[in-house]
Amino acid sequence: GLKCGIVGLPNVGKSTLFNALTNAKALAANYPFATKEPNIGMITVPDRRMDKLVELIGPRSVVPTNIEIVDIAGLIKGASKGEGLGNQFLGNIREVDAIIHVVRCFVDDNVVHVDGSVNPVRDKEVIDTELILKDIDTAEKRLDKAKKAAKSGGKEELRVVDHVTKILAHLQDAKPARSCDLDDEGQAILKDMMLLTGKPILYVCNVDEAAVITGNAYSEAFKKAVADEPAEVILISAGIEADIAELESYEERMEFLSDLGLEEPGVNILIHAAYKLLDLITYFTAGEKEVRAWTIRKGTKAPGAAGVIHTDFEKGFIRAEVIKYNDYIQYGSEAAVKEVGKMGVEGKEYVVTDGDIMHFRFNV
Numbered sequence: 001g002l003k004c005g006i007v008g009l010p011n012v013g014k015s016t017l018f019n020a021l022t023n024a025k026a027l028a029a030n031y032p033f034a035t036k037e038p039n040i041g042m043i044t045v046p047d048r049r050m051d052k053l054v055e056l057i058g059p060r061s062v063v064p065t066n067i068e069i070v071d072i073a074g075l076i077k078g079a080s081k082g083e084g085l086g087n088q089f090l091g092n093i094r095e096v097d098a099i100i101h102v103v104r105c106f107v108d109d110n111v112v113h114v115d116g117s118v119n120p121v122r123d124k125e126v127i128d129t130e131l132i133l134k135d136i137d138t139a140e141k142r143l144d145k146a147k148k149a150a151k152s153g154g155k156e157e158l159r160v161v162d163h164v165t166k167i168l169a170h171l172q173d174a175k176p177a178r179s180c181d182l183d184d185e186g187q188a189i190l191k192d193m194m195l196l197t198g199k200p201i202l203y204v205c206n207v208d209e210a211a212v213i214t215g216n217a218y219s220e221a222f223k224k225a226v227a228d229e230p231a232e233v234i235l236i237s238a239g240i241e242a243d244i245a246e247l248e249s250y251e252e253r254m255e256f257l258s259d260l261g262l263e264e265p266g267v268n269i270l271i272h273a274a275y276k277l278l279d280l281i282t283y284f285t286a287g288e289k290e291v292r293a294w295t296i297r298k299g300t301k302a303p304g305a306a307g308v309i310h311t312d313f314e315k316g317f318i319r320a321e322v323i324k325y326n327d328y329i330q331y332g333s334e335a336a337v338k339e340v341g342k343m344g345v346e347g348k349e350y351v352v353t354d355g356d357i358m359h360f361r362f363n364v
C-alpha cells in the first residue's frame with residue numbers, strides 16, 4: 001500500500017494533524033520533541049463513488065483502500081549530523097512513497113517556535129538543508145561507485161557517472177533532487193538512489209481556523225516560494241481537524257464543517273492531493289459479496305491492475321470485463337449494463353481509468 005511520512009519542524013502541528021488523521025492517541029504537547037517514536041497510522045481513503053456502489057449493491061462487505069501515515073518527528077537543524085532526534089528518523093523517510101511536509105502558518109504566542117518566529121519559508125529551508133546534506137553524502141558514495149564501475153565498464157556506466165554528477169551538483173547548489181532536470185534515464189537513476197529530496201512532496205500549510213479557506217500572508221508567501229517545485233500545496237487547520245475527529249457521528253462532522261464554510265474535512269483534501277501528486281487512481285471490484293477499492297498508478301494496463309489483487313491474476317490474465325462508473329450508476333446493476341451492451345471486454349492493452357468497475361478472467 002501507499003505510505004506517506006509527515007515531516008516538519010517541532011511545534012508546527014504534525015502530531016495534532018497525525019492524530020486527527022488517524023484518530024490515534026499520540027501525544028501532542030506544547031514543547032519540542034513531544035513525539036519521540038515514529039508513529040504509524042492507517043487512514044481510510046474516502047470515496048463517494050464507492051459509497052454509491054455500496055448503496056446500489058448492498059454487499060456483505062466493503063473494503064476501502066488505505067494510506068499508511070508515519071509521523072516522523074524530531075527533524076531539526078543539524079539532524080543530518082545527528083543533532084536532536086533527527087538522524088534516526090532520516091531512515092524512516094527513505095521508506096515512504098511521498099512526504100507530507102507540514103509548515104506552521106499560524107501565530108500563537110502560547111506555542112513556542114523553535115526559531116523564535118513564524119516563517120514557513122525559512123522553516124522549510126531548515127528541513128530541506130538537512131535532507132539535502134544527507135543526500136549529498138548518498139550521492140557522493142554513489143558517484144564513487146559509478147566511477148569505479150566506469151573504469152572497467154562501458155558507455156552505460158559513463159552515463160550513470162554523468163547523471164549522478166549532475167544530481168550531486170544540483171544538491172550542492174542547495175536544491176532538492178526533485179527539481180533536478182533529468183531525462184528518463186536520469187529519472188530512473190534518481191529513483192534508484194532513494195534520495196530523501198527526490199521523493200514527491202505535498203506541502204501542508206497549517207493555518208488558523210479563520211484562514212482555512214482564504215489562506216493568510218504566511219501561506220501566500222510559502223506558495224510563492226515553492227512555485228517552481230513539482231509539488232502540491234494545500235491549506236489545513238490542524239485545530240479544525242482535531243475538533244472534527246472528536247465528533248462521533250458523520251452528521252455532526254458534516255454540520256460542523258458546513259458551519260465553517262467547508263465542504264469536506266482536511267483529511268479528504270490531503271488524500272486527494274496525495275493521489276494527484278503520485279498520479280494515482282482508483283478502480284473497483286464490485287459484487288454482492290464485496291465492494292472493494294484498489295489503488296493503481298494512472299496508465300496501468302489491465303494485467304497490472306489485476307496484479308494489485310493477486311500476482312496470479314496478472315500472470316494468468318486472460319481478459320477483463322469493464323463497466324464505466326457512470327454506466328453502472330445510470331443502469332443500476334451489472335446485469336442492466338450487460339443488457340444494454342455497455343460492458344466492455346478488454347485485453348492486455350486496456351488502460352484502466354479512474355472509477356472503472358473491473359472483473360478479471362484468468363488462468364490458474
Ligand code: GDP
Pocket residue numbers: 008009010011012013014015016017027028029030031032033034035106107108111206207208209237238239
Ligand atoms: P509537532 O511538534 O509538529 O508535532 O506539533 P504539535 O502537533 O504537537 O503541536 C504543537 C502545539 O501547537 C500544540 O499545543 C498544538 O495544540 C498547537 N497547534 C497545532 N496546530 C495548531 C493550529 O493550527 N493553531 C494553533 N493556534 N495551535 C496549533
